[in-house]
Amino acid sequence: MLDLKRQYAPLQQELLEVVGHVLETQQFILGEPVAAFEKAAAEQLGVAHALGCSSGTDALWLALAAAGIGQGDAVITTPFSFFASVSAILRAGATPVLADIDPATFNLDPKAVQVVLKASQPVPIRAILPVHLYGQCADWTAFSRLERKFGLKLIEDAAQAYGADWKGIKAGALGDAAAFSFYPTKNLSAAGDAGMITTNSDDVAELGRALRQHGMRRRYHHDEIGWNARMDGFQGAILSVKLKYIDGWNQARRTIAKRYHSLFRQAGLAESGPYPFRGVVLPHEVAGSKHVWHQYVIRTPRRDDLRSFLTERKIGSEIYYPVPLHLQEALKPLGYKEGDFPEAERAAREVLALPIFPELREDEQQTVVAAVAEFLS
Ligand SMILES: Cc1ncc(COP(=O)(O)O)c(C=O)c1O
Numbered sequence: 001m002l003d004l005k006r007q008y009a010p011l012q013q014e015l016l017e018v019v020g021h022v023l024e025t026q027q028f029i030l031g032e033p034v035a036a037f038e039k040a041a042a043e044q045l046g047v048a049h050a051l052g053c054s055s056g057t058d059a060l061w062l063a064l065a066a067a068g069i070g071q072g073d074a075v076i077t078t079p080f081s082f083f084a085s086v087s088a089i090l091r092a093g094a095t096p097v098l099a100d101i102d103p104a105t106f107n108l109d110p111k112a113v114q115v116v117l118k119a120s121q122p123v124p125i126r127a128i129l130p131v132h133l134y135g136q137c138a139d140w141t142a143f144s145r146l147e148r149k150f151g152l153k154l155i156e157d158a159a160q161a162y163g164a165d166w167k168g169i170k171a172g173a174l175g176d177a178a179a180f181s182f183y184p185t186k187n188l189s190a191a192g193d194a195g196m197i198t199t200n201s202d203d204v205a206e207l208g209r210a211l212r213q214h215g216m217r218r219r220y221h222h223d224e225i226g227w228n229a230r231m232d233g234f235q236g237a238i239l240s241v242k243l244k245y246i247d248g249w250n251q252a253r254r255t256i257a258k259r260y261h262s263l264f265r266q267a268g269l270a271e272s273g274p275y276p277f278r279g280v281v282l283p284h285e286v287a288g289s290k291h292v293w294h295q296y297v298i299r300t301p302r303r304d305d306l307r308s309f310l311t312e313r314k315i316g317s318e319i320y321y322p323v324p325l326h327l328q329e330a331l332k333p334l335g336y337k338e339g340d341f342p343e344a345e346r347a348a349r350e351v352l353a354l355p356i357f358p359e360l361r362e363d364e365q366q367t368v369v370a371a372v373a374e375f376l377s
Pocket of ligand 1: 055056057058060081082084085131157159160180181182183193194195
């Protein structure tokens, strides 16, 4: 599914040097290596501020808290994402409200969000938290319209979308604040847990900086209840090296996705969708958006059998995500039930992520598509 050693091999010397430098200078928490990374990332994304933090989950909580979202506020998000998209809202003290997804992109559907916004709500809705799922931005034109119309804040879950853009503006520079994850399987990956928030607002950045270290602006003087959510120096140093390569890696992912498209089409397996009939519905890139293909996710009706077939042939695949968030045990108190979000529920039964990473070879892709073809025949 993912071979990180292929990325490490050509970078080994460079990475060992910067790790050695952190050891020599003993800048283990924040400090110069993290500051240098923050500066380079902000420049690359075209955003005023970037704040390194300890994980994508902490980044989501920080982005919400620093944007002033907390108790007494509700936040609309998607039921089809990683758990943290909802749990971070709860950790911030706010109330998650869910709306269904668009079956073509798997992203939060602005039309479904509008229905929720027009209905009366027990807790006032203050923000929308769209997730740029699989590396493609949510429909920011539509969400910006809703933001203006309803006077809301927009928080991006950009955990899977470093380098993606919407109409030329990079993920991370679209919303009031954004959260990134650099978990090792992400398209921009640390060597451990790490994350980042970005914002164009000086106020959000200032509060975020304080909150990520226990609300401290002066040493041992605590102005807010924050948390320990700092990035460590090793991650900052490693990520600074990888920033130099990320555009090339994302470009390689785009080439690989395009090749999957043509291999599936040549094999006669591609169906028009959004739902599959017998074959596979290919993922698609929305006009005006630049997808970074963090994942290449097909839809297929006999998904679990196909996955077992691929596993028998030692071909990796993954299901992101098999259980929609409204049906998770821990989120039962939100009061949702099966049938509430039919698009998310159907996607959870049909999606299958195939191997994609910049170093994936053409012959490996051919093997994957040939195995899918064999199963479907
Ligand atoms: C969409 C999404 N949001 C949030 C997160 C949380 O990031 P992390 O694992 O770095 O805490 C992830 C990553 O797992 C993710 O995919």
